[in-house]
Amino acid sequence: MSSDTGQGRGVRLWAGAYSITALIVFVVLVVLGLIMRLSQSGVVAVPADYFYAIMTLHGLGMAGVLYTAGYAAIWFLASKYVQPNMALMRFNFVLILLGVVGLIAATLIGRFGPGWYMLYPLPFLPTWPTWSIGLAVISVMLLGVAWLLGQLDVLRVIVGRYGLTGMLGWQYLGKGELREDLPPVVLIIAVSMIAGAVTTIVGAVMLMLYLAQWLAPELQFDALLMKNAVFLFGHTLVNITMYCGVAVVYELLPTFSGRPWKTNRIVALSWNAVLLLVLVAFFHHLYMDFAQPVAFQVFGQLASFFSAVPATVVTIFGVMAQVYRSGIRWSFVPLSMILGLTGWVIGGLAAVVDSTIAVNIFFHNTMWVPAHFHTYFLVGFVFILFGFIYQLVGSKSELMGKLSLGTMLAGGYGFLLMFYLGGLESVPRRFADYSSIGISSVMEFGQMSALVAALCVAVFIIGLLLYYTAVFRSLGAWLARIRMDN
Amino acid sequence: MMAILIAGIVMLVGVIAIFLITGWLISGAKPVESAESVTARLYKVRGRYFLLLMAVLVIMLSVTLSNLPYRSQVAVEPEYIVPVSGRIWYWEIGPIQDRDGNPLQAGSGPMVLPLGKPLEFQVTAEDVNHGFGVYDEAGQLIVQTQAMPGYVNKLVHTFTEPGEYHVLCMEYCGIAHHSMVTTITVE
Ligand code: HEM
Ligand SMILES: [Cu+2]
Numbered sequence: 001m002s003s004d005t006g007q008g009r010g011v012r013l014w015a016g017a018y019s020i021t022a023l024i025v026f027v028v029l030v031v032l033g034l035i036m037r038l039s040q041s042g043v044v045a046v047p048a049d050y051f052y053a054i055m056t057l058h059g060l061g062m063a064g065v066l067y068t069a070g071y072a073a074i075w076f077l078a079s080k081y082v083q084p085n086m087a088l089m090r091f092n093f094v095l096i097l098l099g100v101v102g103l104i105a106a107t108l109i110g111r112f113g114p115g116w117y118m119l120y121p122l123p124f125l126p127t128w129p130t131w132s133i134g135l136a137v138i139s140v141m142l143l144g145v146a147w148l149l150g151q152l153d154v155l156r157v158i159v160g161r162y163g164l165t166g167m168l169g170w171q172y173l174g175k176g177e178l179r180e181d182l183p184p185v186v187l188i189i190a191v192s193m194i195a196g197a198v199t200t201i202v203g204a205v206m207l208m209l210y211l212a213q214w215l216a217p218e219l220q221f222d223a224l225l226m227k228n229a230v231f232l233f234g235h236t237l238v239n240i241t242m243y244c245g246v247a248v249v250y251e252l253l254p255t256f257s258g259r260p261w262k263t264n265r266i267v268a269l270s271w272n273a274v275l276l277l278v279l280v281a282f283f284h285h286l287y288m289d290f291a292q293p294v295a296f297q298v299f300g301q302l303a304s305f306f307s308a309v310p311a312t313v314v315t316i317f318g319v320m321a322q323v324y325r326s327g328i329r330w331s332f333v334p335l336s337m338i339l340g341l342t343g344w345v346i347g348g349l350a351a352v353v354d355s356t357i358a359v360n361i362f363f364h365n366t367m368w369v370p371a372h373f374h375t376y377f378l379v380g381f382v383f384i385l386f387g388f389i390y391q392l393v394g395s396k397s398e399l400m401g402k403l404s405l406g407t408m409l410a411g412g413y414g415f416l417l418m419f420y421l422g423g424l425e426s427v428p429r430r431f432a433d434y435s436s437i438g439i440s441s442v443m444e445f446g447q448m449s450a451l452v453a454a455l456c457v458a459v460f461i462i463g464l465l466l467y468y469t470a471v472f473r474s475l476g477a478w479l480a481r482i483r484m485d486n
Numbered sequence: 487m488m489a490i491l492i493a494g495i496v497m498l499v500g501v502i503a504i505f506l507i508t509g510w511l512i513s514g515a516k517p518v519e520s521a522e523s524v525t526a527r528l529y530k531v532r533g534r535y536f537l538l539l540m541a542v543l544v545i546m547l548s549v550t551l552s553n554l555p556y557r558s559q560v561a562v563e564p565e566y567i568v569p570v571s572g573r574i575w576y577w578e579i580g581p582i583q584d585r586d587g588n589p590l591q592a593g594s595g596p597m598v599l600p601l602g603k604p605l606e607f608q609v610t611a612e613d614v615n616h617g618f619g620v621y622d623e624a625g626q627l628i629v630q631t632q633a634m635p636g637y638v639n640k641l642v643h644t645f646t647e648p649g650e651y652h653v654l655c656m657e658y659c660g661i662a663h664h665s666m667v668t669t670i671t672v673e
Contacts, residue, residue: 048661115658121635122614125574125660223615223634259521288617288632288656290639294556301551305543312539317532321525323511327518335512342508349500353493358550362490362627365617365656424494426627428619428654431664438667439652441625 009485011079012392014089016478018072019389021093023471025065025100026382027464032058034457037415039432041450049127051432052113059116060103064143066381067237068096070244071150073388074189077251081186082157088149095146102139106132115430117234120226124213137210144204147237151197158190168275169268182263188247191275192240198279203233224291228282235282242344242376243274245384246315249337252391253319256334257326261318270310277303277310284355288364297357304355311348316341332401332470333387339409340383347375350420365430368423371416378460379412386467393478397470404470407463414456418449425449487626555631557606557640564606564642566590568599572609572616572633575662577653579670597670601648607641609633616666617656623649630656645672 007015032054039046046054075084106112110132114122118140123133158167162182165171167190169182206229213219254261283300286292319341328334350372354363363369383405390401427434427446434446554560567585571578579597581589582605599605609618611633618641619630628651631641645651655666 048664052658052661052663113661119615119657122658122660125614127660223636227615227634288630288639289634289637290556290631290641291634291637294554294558297554297556298551302547305547308543309536309539313532313536317528317535320511321521321528324514324528325517325519325524326515326521328515330512330515338508338511342504345504346501349504350497353496356493356546356550357555358553359489359493361555361630362487363493364630365619365658366627420497424490426621426625428627428656430658432661433664436665436667437652437654438669439621439623439625442621445625 007076007079009482010086011076012482015072015076015392019069019392022065022069023468025061029058029061030461034454037450037454037457040434040446041454042433042435042447043451048432049111049113053107053111055430056113056115057103057107063116063238066377067241069385070241074244074247075154077185078154078189081183082161084157085153088153092146092150095142099139099142102135106136106139112136117230119230120221120223134214137207137214141207144200144207148197148200148204151193151200154189155193155197158186162186168272169263172263172265172268184261184263184267185247185251187263187268187271188243188250191271192243195236195275195278196240199233199236202229206230206233224289227286231282231285235285236278239278242381245340245381248384248388249341253322253334253337257322257328259322259326261322267314270314274310277307281307287357287360301355301357304352308348308352316345332398333391336383336387336405340380343375343380343383347372347380350375363423365428366423367419367427367429370429371419371423374419375416389471393471393474395470395474400466400470404463404466407466408460411456411460411463415453415460418453422446422449560642562604562642564604566603566605568605568607570607570609570618571612573612574660575666577668599645599670599672601645601672604642604644609639609641610637611635614659615657616659619654619656621652621654632657648673
């Protein structure tokens with residue numbers, strides 16, 4: 001992929017700049033996660049206001065940086081077929097950096113800590129300084145603007161080449177002649193960016209209301225409506241991040257297996273279904289809001305359950321058709337892809353379990369929730385992203401890479417297991433410490449599992465550093481190749 | 487709790503199956519076969535898997551959706567009403583009322599709720615979102631609903647065991663969220 005797939009110099013350079021920045025931010029956010037687990041174990045005393053500020057930064061930071069990295073990856077892959085606007089990519093880099101700096105200041109200096117989804121009206125509590133509220137809202141707006149512009153730009157160029165219905169693969173649904181093959185990666189990108197743009201607009205409106213409330217504290221909005229809006233935005237954002245990862249797999253795996261991966265009727269149908277399902281599934285975040293219309297609750301469960309169909313029937317069987325008896329050599333990149341998809345499916349199973357209303361009443365806002373989305377991300381999307389970046393910079397450190405995968409796998413799943421067990425034991429999520437709960441069994445289990453988790457995180461970080469070594473040592477050669485390609 | 491046990495078992499079995507499939511895929515890369523013959527066989531399995539998955543989903547949906555916790559879906563008629571209000575960072579529970587809204591208990595003192603009687607908790611919040619979660623003595627979360635400003639969430643529950651129950655806040659509500667706890671006695 002370095003110089004042979006046709007992406008120009010600038011495209012490679014900027015995909016690299018986004019990726020490397022993401023790696024640097026990522027490890028810092030992982031360390032914040034470690035600090036939270038240590039605080040919860042009772043071993044390290046972190047003052048509660050710091051804990052929640054760290055939690056907010058960790059959550060917003062992870063969701064934001066991984067979406068941005070996923071976007072950069074699909075932007076890079078899309079550049080093989082279309083030409084997104086390069087200047088916008090540079091501009092967005094600055095916008096996003098400003099947003100990140102603003103969030104760091106608001107949380108670590110201002111101790112702004114309403115949690116990553118900033119549930120209305122919590123951000124406006126007077127427990128943190130007013131400036132930190134405004135700064136955080138404006139920072140998230142900067143991110144939102146950058147994301148929206150990026151989504152619209154990719155959609156613009158894809159529509160330009162494939163047409164509005166063409167990019168969604170509707171030509172595969174009818175009987176007509178195919179003018180041109182639609183690469184599945186383009187289809188997935190189209191679906192993700194449409195879902196992203198629609199919901200980011202909702203998010204932007206919501207953030208403007210937040211800004212208004214900050215400027216005029218006497219304003220009051222409907223809490224249930226705001227909760228629906230924030231989850232439509234946040235849920236979709238993290239879901240399309242995952243789809244960006246899946247798009248990377250569709251595009252890269254064939255280069256290793258030697259088998260083509262083409263769009264056909266079923267692939268097209270299923271990604272169109274995904275577009276509908278992803279926009280409705282967020283209702284499962286509001287199951288415990290008994291005032292929400294019952295029909296929405298039922299929609300939420302139906303959409304969540306049926307999301308399993310396209311994900312497994314098309315993507316997982318597609319992967320099987322790619323690799324089974326293909327003679328593929330399991331080098332770092334395909335290995336990280338297949339392990340990443342494994343994490344995605346496991347996280348998906350945990351999500352479907354929790355999206356059952358009758359189960360959610362026991363799991364809602366327990367550790368089961370961070371358990372499932374950390375599975376999606378930490379041992380799912382992140383592995384795929386790591387595969388992509390390794391490939392992008394053309395690392396050849398196979399041994400180091402595989403060692404790091406094994407270490408991250410062991411540490412990662414150990415860390416996750418403690419979240420899952422915590423959920424089964426009713427340990428509530430987002431507790432800075434468990435000593436004031438008053439139920440000794442929950443407190444003890446919460447602390448003990450947090451300690452084991454912290455140890456596992458330490459293992460994960462060792463694996464992470466091995467991976468960074470594998471990538472960073474080839475950066476020089478990568479830059480030299482780009483320069484030569486002039 | 488049955489639901490938690492089932493959830494745990496589904497997850498355990500599922501994870502083992504998924505890992506086995508991954509292992510099978512990784513080790514099944516060789517011997518090499520043509521893509522066409524592999525695809526033909528896989529598509530047959532896929533067709534069967536699709537039908538099986540749909541059947542499982544539909545069955546699970548019909549079983550689980552017939553048992554919703556929402557007020558309009560609960561057949562039991564509550565005998566008493568228990569107002570609950572969350573605020574930063576404490577709970578106000580009671581006084582318990584009969585169905586016409588007449589208080590049965592003096593306003594203050596420890597919260598005592600009757601055993602074996604269907605209760606309707608009317609849960610709301612004064613300031614920000616909170617979550618009303620009830621834990622039994624064993625430390626098991628037995629029931630919950632959100633406490634949202636401007637809304638009253640009606641939660642029907644019948645305590646079947648006497649004892650001391652703990653109320654925890656299940657929605658993050660600021661820097662003392664983790665100490666927003668209280669107890670309820672059921673007798
Ligand atoms: C080894 C790496 C990681 C560690 C140690 C870690 C640790 C934690 C911990 C301890 C919490 C608080 C759990 C609680 O509710 O009590 C948390 C929350 C969270 N984490 Fe992570 N995490 C890691 C990776 C990730 C990744 C990859 C993502 C990507 C999306 C992520 C996103 C989040 C989010 C969104 C929250 C919720 C924050 C909130 O409740 O406001 N984390 N993490
Ligand atoms: Cu709370």
